[in-house]
Structures are given as structure tokens and as C-alpha cells.
Amino acid sequence: MTVFRKKFAPRRKFCRFCADKDLPIDYKRPDILRDFVNERGKIIARRITGACSRHQRRLTVEIKRARQMALMIYTAVHASEVKKKSVI
Numbered sequence: 391m392t393v394f395r396k397k398f399a400p401r402r403k404f405c406r407f408c409a410d411k412d413l414p415i416d417y418k419r420p421d422i423l424r425d426f427v428n429e430r431g432k433i434i435a436r437r438i439t440g441a442c443s444r445h446q447r448r449l450t451v452e453i454k455r456a457r458q459m460a461l462m463i464y465t466a467v468h469a470s471e472v473k474k475k476s477v478i
């Protein structure tokens with residue numbers, strides 16, 4: 391069981407937005423939002439990030455907004471396909 395636990399970040403599970411009141415949840419800050427999606431652009435489940443339900447909800451909304459603004463990717467596959475097409 392302990393082996394599986396080591397897969398995730400060693401820091402304690404705590405909602406980062408509750409801990410730091412100055413940390414904005416904003417689509418204009420994809421640098422922050424990026425910590426809550428995996429390398430393929432998927433939103434990471436709350437049980438892994440440790441965000442509380444209130445902030446996870448806001449996070450989801452802002453990530454989706456950021457995607458529409460083309461500040462974030464929807465999927466890794468899509469990003470690589472666009473790259474390939476632009477090369478040709």
C-alpha cells in the first residue's frame with residue numbers, strides 16, 4: 391500500500407486555494423491552472439489534488455474557460471496534430 395502512495399506528491403493533501411487566499415482561480419492564469427491538469431490536459435480528480443469541493447468546482451469552470459480562450463489545451467493529441475499540420 392505504501393508503494394502506491396509514493397506515486398503522488400509527498401506533500402500533505404490540502405486545498406491550495408484555502409491555504410493561500412491570494413492564489414487566484416482565474417482563466418487568465420493558466421500557469422496556476424496547469425498544476426491541476428495532467429500532461430494530456432485532463433483535469434485531475436479532487437482526491438489527488440486535494441482541492442476542496444468549492445475550489446475544485448471553480449477550478450473546473452476556469453479551466454474550461456481557459457480552454458475556450460486557447461490558453462490551455464483540450465488534449466495532447468489535438469496539440470500534436472495541429473503542430474504536424476502547421477509544419478506541412
Ligand SMILES: [Zn+2]
Nearest residue numbers: 405408442445
Ligand atoms: Zn478550498
